[in-house]
Amino acid sequence: MIRGAVFEDLDRLVDLESRVFGDQAWSRQELRFELSAPSRTYLVWEDQGAILGYGGYWSGERDAELMTLGVLPEARHRGIAGSLLARIITGADREGLQRMNLKVRVDNPAAIDLYKNFGFSQAGLCKGYYQPEDVDAWAMTRPLSSIGPGPVGFVSNKPSEGQERIIDHE
DSSP states (O other), X not given: OEEEOOGGGHHHHHHHHHHHHGGGOOOHHHHHHHHHSTTEEEEEEEXXXXXXXXXXXXXXXXXXXXXXXXXXXXGOSSSHHHHHHHHHHHHHHHTTOOEEEEEEETTXXXXXXXHHHTTOEXXXXXXXXXXXXXXXXXXXXXXXXXXXXXXXXXXXXSOOTTGGGOEEEO
16 A cells, blocks of 8 residues: 655664665665655555555655655565556646656666656766766656656556666665
């Protein structure tokens, strides 16, 4: 079930961050800030009391920025990332925002494919964006409301291949 993240999820999100993102995981303090910061929306995928994935975005004046999207390794291949991303896009669209932006590691083809399936296109390259590894990031963007929340050309309720393997983190 997808629901809004609450402050009481902090301990479980710290654990999820560590397991999904390793050395790139947000700290407890960073997560606490994100959960309480204005203009932030975070969703979790919860199953029988366990948080299996989460994602969130920042709302600007006109644009949204996808801040993070991650699914536990043992919960991948179940459509969780795609479902979370669709709800995130829908939420930003309902706020009246015009575009959603994100950054994704260039060495994460599953994430790039997921984003392309949801209508994102590459807008530029951010050299050395991910530190300390000095890994480049693609800046990607998509309009809101004009193409709907799901994968482009997607008709069925079954997620497309690779949606659940996203490990993007900003």
